[in-house]
Amino acid sequence: MTQAPAPIGVWTHLVGQEPAVETLSRAATAAAHIVEGKPVSPGAMTHAWLLTGPPGSGRSVAARIFAAALQCSTGTGCGACPGCHTVLAGTHADVKLVVPEGLSISVAEMRALVQAAARRPTSGHWQIVIIEDADRLTEGASNALLKAVEEPPERTVFLLCAPSDHPEDVSVTIRSRCRLISLRTPKPPAIAQVLIDRDGIDPERAQWAASVCGGHVGRARRLATDEAARQRRATVLRIPTGLRRASDVFTCADQLISAAEADAGEESKSRDEDERSELRTAMGGDGTGKGVGGAKRAAEAAVKQLEKRQKSRATRTQRDTLDLALVDLAGFYRDVLVTSSRSGATLTHPDHASDIASAAAAWHPESTLRRLEAVLTCREAIGLNVKPRIAVEAMVTTLRQG
Template identity: 30%
Template sequence: MFCEEVVGQPEALGLLQRALETGRIAHAYLFAGPDGVGKKTLALCLARALNCLDLDNKPGSFAPCGRCLSCRKIACGNHPDVKVVSPDGVSVRIDQIREIKKEMSYRPYEGRYRVWILEDCDKMTEQAANSTLKVLEEPQERSVFILLTSNVLSLLPTIVSRCQVVRFNPVGAAVISGLLRERYAIPAEKARLLAFLCHGSVGKAVGWATGRIPMPPRDEVIALVGGFLSPLGPGSKPGAILRAAEALEKRKDDLDEILDLLEDWYRDLMIVCEAAHHHETGHGATHEREADELSKALVVNLDKLETLEEQARVCSTERAAKSIGVIEATRQSIRRNANVRLALENMLFTLFPGV
């Protein structure tokens, strides 16, 4: 395979491998999938494969060497024929697309292909999107556009229709755990936890493992739930709920991650509650053992199993399942530009009723 850096994306890799083998390179690709699953990595790998100097000496090979001057320049971000265009602030502006249109009139300076990688293309302004559409409608020889997005529905349908869409999926936890153990020497227990917490995002898991990205505030979230579920905690007193909502609102940059952690915790609670139910109803030792083994395989926060079992005594499977729905509804509401504080207050009052 021409790109060993990307894991868990056999369909995307296979599609591009066949394009390289046949020489049928599309003038525009749309890499669509969640953040952190390898879209940009694969785009840069394709750019290297299209311009690798060493491939001239290896007929039938399509894996870039990573050592030639072209590959090294692309890796360092200073190859004149390979440009990565990122949002300028919160959006991709029309000036950035105009610059691309101007550059399109020139032949490649050093490589075989000119390649533009447009990150977060769903964040283009309306003017930039219309200008991009014109660029795609007038493909130039030996020019390749690679658009990256985690939200394909936000793009103009006409832009999507002019690209070859390459789908990326969340990567399985087992694949990510194996990667962390083999490439980064992460202990098995920690690798398993990170693989579950990242929800299929290799980039997040690797970032956490290497310290490049701060770990999510898992202990804070567990304390939040435990405080309200504990008989010794504040219960559902309005003041405590409002203070918690205010604290969460201040973590706007981490909010999506915090909601992920909350969902993970309640999903674990649901599993532990169900396992406890099997014990209470007396289905037999073998059945109970199988239920325990299954729950341990599915629980994300396995290192907090004792805490989960304590909270399961004051929670039910039904309540945990309903809580997951409430958290997800809150996430969607905030994405639709609802008032963040009110959405969080409503979520917490629903999660911890009884005021």
């Protein structure tokens, strides 16, 4: 069997996704032929794509790389031309990126985006719209997008990213009009090699981070470079074996919530202040002299609207961080079941094998399964907007009782 050639150019940024790279690179080549007026085979290139995969698989990375290849002057995603550089840097005039800062994407935002996408490209080959977390589209936003996907402009491409192609994530009507690209969880050796080659991380640290990140490239990089992230993970993984007294329920719940709040605060603090300062400057709110009163009032009103969006973004960041901690917890109980069943499957947390083995010896499999179900129920409850603290305290109670 002939081995596929190694990715080159922009495609090297997509880790462990050889089948997706092959499909997308072929489509980019077909798109270049369309631009040049050359014939292409039916279905080689389409106007709407849905990129799905588990967290960390690189859905948004794949979308940006594909967009770069579509705008590439060579049609290959060379990584060296201005088209590739500007798309990857997020400054290309014909590539619009939608990253929901709150818990959803509104219909007003989508209508404005669809209207802008209908224009002809100004400097690139295509007008490209990338929608990260397309599962956050409201019903109205989905309907607005559907009209554009059903009757797309000639040179417009929509790239949607979502955790899965399940109807609950992306509506069936939109999904049926998109070409599906399913990404897989990258293997630890591929992740480790990227950390070593691209980030200059020590091989031993890179291999450890790759083995415990759950296939999430971004998290592997953070664990390898951020001591605070390593400490937060260690705190979470002490919970299963640290619930000895009734009071531990509230202590552990508080640790989970506090860690998520701290993480969200660190991520948002400097960014929020920079945004407020830039907005005041742009609107003349920091000016002095005669006639600036009106500008100051308008600037303060705009800042209040910005702070409202920032608060929504912080809430989303906190929930995403908490969800990551819950995924780590679920992985621990999954590892206990793997160990007790002697299945030989690879552990999610190999660096905690001793604690996992002790828990497997002490807990009955049914008790472990109840604990795992409690973690998954907590994730679902938070997704349904149950107060995080209430959901976490209920979960930790079950974790202690078994």
